[in-house]
Amino acid sequence: MIIKGGIVYDPTNGIFGEEMDIFLEKGKVVEEAKGKEIDARGLLVMPGGVDAHAHVAGTKVNTGRIMRPEDARSGLEPKTKLLRPCTGYTVPNCYAIGYRYARMGYTTVFEAATPIIESRHTHEELEEIPIVDKGALTLFGSNWEVLECVRDDDLDKLAAYVAWGLRASRGYGVKVVNPGGGEAWGFGTNVKGLDDPVPNFDTTPREIIRGLVKANEMLNLPHSVHLHTNNLGKPGNYTTVLDTMDTVKDITSTRDRQVLHVTHMQFSSYGGTGWRDFESEAPQIAEYFNRNDHVTMDMGQMIFGNATTMTADGPLEYNNARLLHAKWSNHDIELEDSSGVVPLVYGRKMPVNAIQWAIGLELALLTESPWKTLLTTDHPNGGPFVNYPEVITLLMSKAKREEEMATLHELVAKRTVLPTIERELDWGDIAVMTRAAPAKVLGLAEKGHLGVGADADVTVYDLRPEKIDPARDHKRVKEALGRVKYTIKGGEVVVRDGEIVAVPRGRTYWVDASVPEKDAERVQVDLVEKFEKYYSIQKSNYMVQDAYVTDPVVVKAGVI
Amino acid sequence: MIVEDVICPFCGCLCDDIRVEVEDNKITKVNRACRLGASKIRGHERIKAPMVREDGELVETSYEEAYQRAAQILYQAKRPLLYGWCSTVCEAHKKGILLAEEVGGVIDSTATVCHGPSIIGIEEKGLAGATLGQVKNRADLIVFWGSNPAEAHPRHSLRYSTNVRGKFTEGGRSEKKMIVVDVRKTRSSRNADKFLRIRPGTDYEVISALRMIVGGNGDLLPERVAGISKDDLVDMAEMMKAARFGAFFFGLGLTHSRGSYKNIDNSLSLVNELNSHTKFMIMPMRGHYNVGGFGQVCAWETGYPMAVDFSRGIPYFNPGETAACDVLANGEADAALVVAADPASNFPWSVVEKLAEIPVVQIDPFENPTTLISDVVIPSAVAGVEVEGTAYRMDGLPLRMKKLVTSSYPSDEEVLDGIIKEVRRLGDDN
Amino acid sequence: MREITIVPLQEFEVPLEAENIRPDIFATLSLEEIRDLEVWEGNRRRYLSDLFSVAGNDGTGECLIRLDGDFSRVKRIGEGMREGEILVRGNIGMRAGSGMRGGSINIEGDAGDWLGREMRGGSISVKGNAGNYVGSRYWGERCGMRGGEIEIEGSAGAYLGDHICGGQIKVKGDAGDFPGASNRGGAITIGGDAHLPGAEMVSGTIVVKGRARVLPSYGFQETAEIEGQLLWKFVGDLVEKGKGELYVALVEDDGQLDK
């Protein structure tokens, strides 16, 4: 296949708006190929989009669906000869997830959190999500084995456990949520800062983060530790984040990537001492990123309207529910973590929400390098992923930001600096934030670019970058971003003129990391005891079987 | 051959430590399972071959013929109901939902006669839950409300709740408190530290009274609530607040007494509010081993956990209208497919009569009273004994059921696939 | 006003969904176009004229729809209507007038479940009985009926006005279990008996002129006279820190329950 004459943005390969042809063959980008031609003359062409952080599969997501029949009343699309029926806005069904990503030109999405013991469920849903490639990040922040290894300062064993946990969950990377807090929540308490001891385990969040980051690098994993910080969602939490990032600064990454990815930074960039004097500290965070290169973040942009918050941060969700008198689901996971789900509505006239909205944008606009700030909404926590076109246009158009701000609570002008920001991102920046950078941050060599050997995942937008000014024509741009001209996945046209025309199955990435035999054995000794005494299932029934990952991409890593 | 760590395909406890001896492709011994589980694993007499009703009699036929007849019935129906699913694996559920889409039917699980009200309660309030291992390791107070685990979930107490030891519950039963609330004495209530016997149909009021006490408004309560003394209720509320970790399990005694989903709604709020004093979780005692799994699959495939109406090509959900019992009781269904369930035994008689009036296709390994009113009967392999697949425990934890012996019968999934193919062929012909 | 009369051509084996039977839709259509409107017979898409005879004034304009015959298996009539009138000379099926915003539906027979679900305005009257969930919310939503009026001469089923947030419901006869649950500003009057009214009510009023069992989470305040009748006034539901007003003529006590 040849994609002819597009205006290509491929930041990984230093290509920013060059007219060129792209050749695809057997699912890969190649030097030269024959076959079907796609007429992309003058149109904006990018690699397929990569979402490095969204909640799209597993217990939390399905809990959201089950407790929100009202959400499934929207987003209805009937069954067709080709497509399964779709429901939902914040918690769409599996088919809607695949189709909607594809229609926006996205071809890869990573589920942000799966507890090992329930990963079978996560994979059952990932398998049902059509078209896109996917993977899942495994939770390690409160696992008893992790807490004990960290307490005993036994990094070799910790690394061996992480390797085993990734295999057991068929997971791709190390996710840490409110480290230590998941365990504390088992008895209804929380950890309040990096040095607040985890009850009954004689360790601290700081030690857990440092231990896991070191183990992650010992294992040479493709992705870094992916962290949801302590105190997330609380006023004044920006100091926790700054401290957290500093605490891993001395650890060197073994790969060409960050040593820590701090996720949905919007929820961690808060100033003030409470909700009354709540304000943005995004400038401080951005400043830190401008001075340091060991960390990356994603926005976690908030979108006004309905959201369903869902996270392994159980205590956070409990507090949300009490504050808002909202429905509350909680799900604590034996020996591993906690989690919660709370639906909510972000209101334009709510001072806190208006400020949160501005913070996400400030982070992306004040951080100089787009390589450090991935575009996410922390779907569906900040809002559903279908709003990415909205976020992109906000970043590209000051005029649009001003239009929006005029409809918000006036505190947005006093408690944030957004009104003073002139910067308007260009297509190169957007291609970085939605393709090149997420792939690099995740360590996916064949994603997010169009160099020879890359996966044949391509987006062709119905936009002529040479003719259209996104700063002015943001309405038109938003429309085109939501309904692409073509999405090509693995060399196959899956979307044409905004409609799904083919529904291939996606593949699932997971990481198989090797460790020294003796460490693996020491972990097994611990685990045998844990299963005998504490788990409610047998060890032999724990690990996700191959049957649940029918089209795997196994990435090798490890120490030998 | 000995197969270890077999998962029991009977109740929602989904015990995964069963030891099964197999000789010559026959199960000869079952260890560790309770009697309910053991008898399910051992099995009993099977439906021998597919059957179709001719002149009022069920006569044996081929699978092909049975698939065709089943497909015709479902394809021609204007409002087919696809019901059951509690005793088979998720792989079959997926096919069932696909078939429901293809024939524009209503699909629902046996939740309609068990924990459907619980799900509706959750839709109102959410559910403060946890895995059963969390209960094992932490719970020092366990409440069973309208549920009798000693009879219905025999190993629950030993594996997960009152009589198990865990990390923070090393003392076992002696360090735990157990409260039973029920309308009658049960085998479970005999072992309780506190037994609150309430009058039938007063659950909601009693729960409201407990919420009043937990919320600090006990002084506004009358001296007796639904016949129970206020002191008794205060005592129970204090026990719950004093727990380090409380677990509230409820059964059909709460979901199917007067008040129905409102009882669950109120219980969920009670537990929610207890969390401002201590840690508390709540869980329905799911009956059949994989009725929970159907809810999961249905939710991720359609957005709703049960009672989904595909008649217009878009999922529509409205228990009270689209649940299996509604569709039958209101005389809406004009054909039914029953998979891995026995509505003829579990539905009220008036509803069974309606079912008997319409063509029924049954897929099941075993004959049951539903067979008697079926027009096409398709025997299948026993999921979890002869077929592998996924099941979800009552706490939502997924496990992979094992295949212990090889069967000559097709799996439920294969049967459904056969019917789907025939339905599609009919669609292409027209 | 233009009148259109619709009569079923047959008994319906499976229920129909006919949300197009709606005066403000008819208002812009000719008779021929009305006959071509879509209805669903179970999973089959049909024309209105396949299943009903449609007669009346041609041309366009504000519309009175007369439904003659048994419509008890026809669902969604008048759903979302904003103006005009529907007159039912018989029974009507589920979800009639749900999400209705204006106009009126007058039913001479009985109404099915979910009558006036999530209604926002207009009026519905029923000469006979109504089913469950009158004026209620859809599952998981916070609000049922928000405005308008529903009047039922007979009795209503369970869950009357569940999550009602505004508007008025009057039932001359009895209501079933849990009327006015989670009331947040609606007004419900029940001429006869009810069971556990006002569960989790936050605001609004419920009047039960007959007998009712009152939740223990209600505080007794005083006696009050309403329409010449002396009633007990309670406030609740206190489990939700509610300030709803509940008036009951005869409070069912435990003794009565025992019988």
Ligand code: SF4
């Ligand atoms: S308790 Fe339930 S799952 Fe366990 S062995 Fe008995 S029947 Fe099987």
Ligand SMILES: [Zn+2]
């Ligand atoms: Zn997240």
